[in-house]
Amino acid sequence: MDKLIQADGQPNYGIFPAAPGLINYRDFDFRSPMGRRLGGVAKWRRFHQFQYFGLLGSELIGGCALANLSLVGVGFVYLFHPASGRMIERQFKLPLGLGTSFSQSPDAGICELRQGRNLLRLENRSDTGEKRLLVELDDGTRIDASFSEREPAFQPMCICTPTAVNGWVYAQKVAGVTCRGQVRSALGNFDLAEIGAFAHHDWSAGYMRPETNWNWACLSGLADGLRVGLNLSCGVNETSFTENCFWLDGELIKVDTVRFTFDRDQPLKTWSVASHDGQVELTFIGEGLHEERLNLGFIASNFKQVFGRFSGTLRPAGRTPVRIGSMWGFVEDQYVKW
Incomplete structure (x- = not known):
């Protein structure tokens, strides 16, 4: 598929075997909830895009995100050293996305x-x-990390769902891939391949609900001799289709809807994550937290990303269950008004 938006101004919906070449959102026939055609300014204002790269390993945890929210560009990066409990983090907010x-x-x-x-x-x-x-x-921290979806072969989750009365979201997710590169920071210097690091990647864009919230879970690592990745969410990307899945040695296995049970006021305590179809039954205990709050009235965010360890079982249909024992991963609890 060369472009996500078709000639009639409507998106292609569904789960795709590969990514569209272009998310041509300017060609979208964007309407108000009452059916009035909206112009270029409204298309720019309502379109949001973000990308995230996560690092997971027993010696180092990291995350970096960039987001284009039209009226503001935001970014964050953090590194956490499990052995010492030390963490470094930075946040950036750029009005109108200047500098992005x-x-x-x-x-x-x-x-x-x-x-x-x-x-x-x-x-x-x-x-x-x-x-x-x-x-x-500017403090000397440097991260240079990469992975390939082809070596070995990997099947990403590529999905587009309708959102609210007049929007859509395209999302592309990867987890359970080995990572290579170098990290230099006040926490120490690390060769990502040598420490056995894994990666997660998220590329998402579209016309999301003006006020929304979601929970999300991801893990990456080795279990029962397999490269295992997991991507689950509740609250977004689940109208007609869901992005919920896990990967075994790069093979994508689809999962039904999921339920997150946790204490919003104490996010480092135990989370329970389970799928309706019984393929996923996990608990998560946090060891660290990156959080941000922003409230400008017209735009607001209450964001918590917790990193910690998952335990439990994945049960792919017709196959041997995979035991997850103390595997590093992330969960999120996020509210957004944009």
């Missing part, structure tokens, strides 16, 4: 944020299937 640029091609192009001597850059290459994260901060 975003490609609308999920498998090609660059999304980046620059502020002073700080750079957050996510690069996707269609020729090699490579996803790369480059972070350079």
